[in-house]
Amino acid sequence: MATLPIRDNAGNALVDFRVADEQELNPLAAVPASLVVVTHDDAVLMMFDRWRRQWELPGGQREPGETARQTAVRELREETGIDDVTLTFAAVAxxxxxxxxxxxxxxxxRVRLPVSPSLTTNDEALDFQWWPPARPVSEDMSPLDAEIARRVCQSPAT
Structure with missing residues (x-):
């Protein structure tokens, strides 16, 4: 794992990653988005984002009235076509x-899939790849999302 903070090319920084209980999200009104680390065979699902032109984790912004979990479920379905899976809360970044x-x-x-799912490209997710977290981060991959994926994969599943 990298030492935090780490930055991407735009200067955005991942400054903290902490394993927490999902109940802690209730008072944290400043949680406007969710990400999902999908694993299969020791690899993490990364999607190629049309607008940011990089490989990143599925996820996105909360809509009015949604919980963080509902956001994660919706974004995973919209961006990948993966539906009907049980997500486990992993951390706060x-x-x-x-x-x-x-x-x-x-x-x-996080969700660990026993079989590789059928993935659906769309106007946001142009392609998908299974990235082994032991592999170096390519120039067209979000180093922030890669670090989150690594930390989730190294933390015990609950």
């Missing part, structure tokens, strides 16, 4: 983002 400048917490969920 804290970022310092640059555009606009702000601190932000993200809820991190």
């Amino acid at each position: 804290e970022f310092v983002l640059t555009k606009p400048v702000r601190r932000e917490l993200l809820a991190i969920y």
Whole structure:
């Protein structure tokens, strides 16, 4: 694992990653997004994002009235076609983002799939790859998402 903070090319930084209980999210009103670490055969599912032009974890912004878990389920379905899986809460990641400048917490969920799913490309996810976390991070992969994936894979599943 890398020492935090780590930064991407835009200057965004992953400054903290902590295993937490999902109940801690209730008072954390500043959790506007969720990410999902999907694993199969010791590899992590990364999607190629159309707009950011990089490999990253599935996930995205909370919609009004959604919980962090509902956001994770919806984003996973919309971005990959994966549905009807049970997500486990894994951690909270804290970022310092640059555009606009702000601190932000993200809820991190995980799911381990026994078989490789049928994945659906769409207008946001142009392609998918199974990335082994022991492999180096390529220039077109989010180093922040890769570090989150590594930390989730190394933490005990609950």
